[in-house]
Amino acid sequence: MTDFALSSYLAAERESVEPALEDVVSRLESDLPPDVGAAIRHGVMGGGKRLRPILCATAYRACSKEDPVPVNGAVYALAAALELIHCYSLMHDDLPCMDDAELRRGQATTHVAHGEVATARAGAALIPAAALQALAAAGELGCGSGVAVEVARELMQAAGAGGMVGGQWLDLEGEGQELGGEQLDDLYGGKTGALLTASLVVGAKAAGAGGPVVEAMRRYGRAIGLAFQITDDILDATQSAETLGKEPSDAVLAKSTYVALYGLEKARERARAQVADAVRALDSENVDSLPLRALASYIVEREA
Numbered sequence: 266m267t268d269f270a271l272s273s274y275l276a277a278e279r280e281s282v283e284p285a286l287e288d289v290v291s292r293l294e295s296d297l298p299p300d301v302g303a304a305i306r307h308g309v310m311g312g313g314k315r316l317r318p319i320l321c322a323t324a325y326r327a328c329s330k331e332d333p334v335p336v337n338g339a340v341y342a343l344a345a346a347l348e349l350i351h352c353y354s355l356m357h358d359d360l361p362c363m364d365d366a367e368l369r370r371g372q373a374t375t376h377v378a379h380g381e382v383a384t385a386r387a388g389a390a391l392i393p394a395a396a397l398q399a400l401a402a403a404g405e406l407g408c409g410s411g412v413a414v415e416v417a418r419e420l421m422q423a424a425g426a427g428g429m430v431g432g433q434w435l436d437l438e439g440e441g442q443e444l445g446g447e448q449l450d451d452l453y454g455g456k457t458g459a460l461l462t463a464s465l466v467v468g469a470k471a472a473g474a475g476g477p478v479v480e481a482m483r484r485y486g487r488a489i490g491l492a493f494q495i496t497d498d499i500l501d502a503t504q505s506a507e508t509l510g511k512e513p514s515d516a517v518l519a520k521s522t523y524v525a526l527y528g529l530e531k532a533r534e535r536a537r538a539q540v541a542d543a544v545r546a547l548d549s550e551n552v553d554s555l556p557l558r559a560l561a562s563y564i565v566e567r568e569a
């Protein structure tokens with residue numbers, strides 16, 4: 266859609282995200298029992314696309330009123346908070362009492378490598394760590410205390426029962442059942458969409474964006490969140506565990522998916538329609554960001 270060099274952008278962004286994550290993980294390791302620290306390192310530093318922190322940092326830059334946007338490492342400290350929640354969710358999602366998965370990001374899942382007890386504790390420790398990380402980083406970015414609290418609240422609301430945790434409940438309850446389209450949209454909006462949306466809203470709020478721009482970023486986030494999960498369903502149905510670096514598949518877990526409900530081609534169409542809506546959301550508030558436009562397309566074109 267544009268000649269924006271997204272793969273170099275993503276690689277450079279990942280290089281900025283990793284040290285921010287390393288910083289939090291080493292602090293947590295020094296504060297927590299060694300087995301919990303080791304499980305946190307495994308679950309957080311073991312790869313991944315780092316999409317949520319990249320979206321957060323990108324939204325921050327897109328919404329900043331400063332020109333040029335000052336280079337400030339605290340943006341990645343803020344962005345890291347999103348990845349801490351994401352990583353905890355993957356660690357807990359893989360536990361035997363949930364998806365019982367052994368492979369994630371191309372390696373043994375955290376409980377396989379470090380045991381269920383350490384993994385449960387590590388995941389739990391990451392939730393308050395993420396809230397504190399968001400508050401501290403917002404302060405470092407120069408946000409006033411009101412904005413810093415809003416940023417942390419946005420993150421915790423998205424992570425909670427009205428967002429990701431609620432979506433996961435629906436997901437677990439729906440195993441073995443045939444869910445309808447609306448139910449699947451609710452499930453995906455919570456399980457996957459809430460944190461992706463929060464990534465954008467947190468970045469926008471920390472940059473001082475006003476209400477209409479924040480709402481445009483929320484709409485963009487919801488749209489790419491749904492497009493992301495539909496694409497996940499398509500990849501799950503069409504790629505091997507080796508390519509995806511994770512198993513078991515949705516079919517093995519008897520989950521309802523967009524592919525099962527609508528078929529591959531309709532699922533692809535629906536994902537593309539969400540990308541178009543995401544771009545319309547940017548246009549509606551003149552958010553002029555090549556990376557956000559390119560990221561929306563990447564969400565549906567990615568191969569893993």
Ligand code: GRG
Nearest residue numbers: 313314315316354355357358430433434456457
């Ligand atoms: C106790 C009910 C209950 C919930 C706890 C476990 C949990 C909270 C939530 C699970 C949420 C979850 C696993 C959602 C899936 C989101 C998703 C599509 C993950 C894959 O994201 P990618 O592709 O992964 O960005 P990488 O590895 O690239 O970071």
